[in-house]
Amino acid sequence: MTDIRPDIRQIEADIYERLSHVIDPELGRSVTELGMIAAIDAHPASEGGYDVDIRVELTVEGCPLSQTITNQINGAVASYPGAALTPHIEVSSMSRDKLADLVAGLKAERRQNPFSKPGVKTRIFAIASGKGGVGKSSVTANLAATFAALGYDTAAIDADIYGFSLPGLFGVTTQPTNLDGMLMPVTAWGVKLISIGMFAGADRAILWRGPRLQRSLEQFLSDIWWGTPDVLLLDLAPGTGDMAISVAQALPNAELVVVTTPQPSASDVAVRSGLVALQVPMRVRGVVENMSWYEHKGERLEIFGAGGGARVSEQLTAALGHDVPLMAQLPLEPEFRETGESGRPAVLNADGTLRDDAMGQAFRSLAERLMA
Template identity: 85%
Template sequence: MVDARQIEAEIYERLSRVIDPELGRSVTDLGMIAAIQAVPSDQSDAYDVTVRVELTVEGCPLSETITNQINGAVASYPHAALTPHIEVSSMSRDKLADLVAGLKAERKQNPFTKPGVKTRIFAIASGKGGVGKSSVTANLAATFAALGYDTAAIDADIYGFSLPRLFGVRTQPTNLNGMLMPVTAWGVKLISIGMFAGADRAILWRGPRLQRSLEQFLSDVWWGEPDVLLLDLAPGTGDMAISVAQALPNAELVVVTTPQPSASDIAVRSGLVALQVPMKVRGVVENMSFYEHKGERLEIFGAGGGRRVSDQLTEALGYEVPLMAQLPLLPEVRETGEDGRPAVLAEDGSLADTPLARSFRELALDLMDAGSHKA
């Protein structure tokens, strides 16, 4: 019969491939496997295996996911009895403090500006409210996630936060001794001031406090190493747009407008921020471009706004700022968004087979085209 210590060591090796979905590290690296014990079974030649698991916090929202993965890894081991014993508890305060301190020391503040970072960062901006900027952000983030990209999104519109509602989020981020775990919905890791207690009250922040909110979202939240980070900016060219440029100089700006001149003229101003800060304008998205009615395209809000913004920014900035997408006006974008599901997704979370989803898919792939974002 195989030695019990060898079995325990081999099971530990198997568990090193079980990844905590929030921290993106193996449960063994995080110290979550407190003990493994293998004893001969009374009913077979196999061993009864007991695994003591210490989760990061009591009532961890992903505890069932983690324990199921651990259970599966142990149950598939050939010398283990069919049903392992998983004993779940939470880490001591000191052990958790040491873990968080180690993670913070490794990350060293804003993780998106360190050398070698591969995260593509897109700041979604608009000159004025009401053009569907947050809807574009939500559906674009959901599209990236459905395409297999590790996707994160920050609701940087502190005054008019919308992403929690659009993603159906009603929970708060898990707090690990001062380090926050973003809430995951429809495959997207999210953070928003709207997730915290009292967020329904009026927010009267300015200047340094507003900038500090973005810094906290970047440095006090454990993002891992996402492929894509989207920021839903407040309308206009105020403090938050400048803060994003200062904190994330590698961010690329995507300007959202609607077709009518009153929106497109103001949208140009949001793109011209790039003249004052080190941020490249990646392109323009025209939202609510047309409405399909009995096979006819009705231009309810006029036409040409996206092209005007594209042409004016190209001339002012000295490099091509393309019109990347013209999105239709669809009632289901509002209806599914209010129900907490981005309209590009089917109910199972996959990318829907619709013209809208295909438009967002093309936009997402165009944005991720590494060769096309260089000036």
């Protein structure tokens, strides 16, 4: 009888190598690197080919992404050439000690704000406005969703502690997963999110002063496992308060994007949010004019006036000594607001793809200009 054990050992080794390309969606590492593949056992099947038993240990019991991971493992095994493999996957959770060792290793690897390290490749855009009500959070949410739809690994921090709104705009009602003391951001519409609005008691009025605000940002940056996103967006509070200064100190490589509406009462104040760059190490990248017009029966109605974005661009260019372009003019669309309030970034279709209309094209162009 022919000895088949060497073939089986080779099959098991090949499957393990294939599983090294299966990425845990939350931690952004392969399931083999994270120690999630506890065992692989191949053996001949009675009807020919091989049965393969794979024991998977998830980091969290009842992980909501377990089906996603299982599907990826099935796909990796199915790609094995030259032998009929039937996978049988047993899913359990890591022991307390194994999970503690994993988290300790991840924390030791990071040790600090991961976005301030030399050589970091994450592009960071802080979305600011001079006053509230100009659609800054809506622009942040839809820009983040656009980046994700274009294939970028995207993260967003709701740094507007007093007026957080990103959870609602993304339809998030769950809390971050606590991985043995390390929090995982909530993923919605392809974007990794964190907001004070995701935690218990967040419906109450928040009366924090400067030091606690700064500490909240430090925790969002350091105590959350972000992986290595391509893009990080921060939705800042209106004005030039403590959080804007904290962002500049913690993320000196951040680029500021100023949102305004066309009327002078908004654009004049918006200039001040950009002038903060004269006092802190932050570059102003550009200006976005929101609610530029309303289209009615083929006619563009400038309900809030005209020229606000251009005025902010010109004044900041003159004051800062470098080009601060008007990067986008976004129309006013009631449907856009209604869809956003339903919990889906309105720039996306229901299947998560980017809308192929004027609004979708405007956000695509904005994203591409920012990444250029």
